[in-house]
Amino acid sequence: MTTEDRQLRLPGLRFAFGTLSVLRVRVTRWDRVAGGRAMLAAPLVGLVLGALAGGLGALVCWRGGALLGAVAAVAALAALTRGLHLDGLADVADALGSGKPAEDALRIMKQSDIGPFGVLSLVLLMLGQIACLTSQFAHSAERGAVAVLTAAMAGRCALAWGCLRPVPAARPGGLGAMVAATVAVPAALAGTLLSALGLALVGGHPRYALALTLAQLAAGALLHRCLRRFGGVTGDVLGALVETAALAALLVLALGP
8 A cells, every 4th residue: 555545545534424424524635536535435434324323223123113123224324414315316316307408407406496206206215215124124133234234335335336437527516526537447346345245244144245236236227327318427416326226235135035
């Protein structure tokens, strides 16, 4: 590891936790290099947030049952991110659903209000997450907690794939432009493989590694659609990738053995 790598590790982690969570972290460096490192460190944010939300879900499941445990976990993840990724998903849904040219769709995405496509997407997403997690908590509180962890890490792994160097920003300014095209393919692949291996070890079963891996394909399909529609990524698109990958991972776990 070079001296520059060591110097960027901590600012990249600060950038990741400071922008992707409510945890009080002072961002010491705000540039594209630190942003790229932050996207690679994003699975660590997922690890921390997933552990907190999964632990809460397991505790509530133990006292109140599987459904309440699932609701608590989903609510905790939303609270720990200030609903950042959920907001991105709603904005992207409204922009895609508008059927308007890219420039108009981007303007819709930037508006603060939420339209019917956004509301429907949020309702279906959260119902899907709660339903999938309920099935996992019904097996055991431990299995539910690992499922929450898998979803959180799968979502954050998708950020690196959304920020690959060939992927441009859809517009100047904002977080999307700061981190777009900052991650090399080998680095994104290594982060995903390490996350998958870690989950398999923690969960004691390859289903968690498979769920995280297949979730990247679902996020990739949305990314492809957004690139064709908007010409690049925005912060909202990246948020939508997080939520899409998280739900896909939970679906794989719920539908699997």
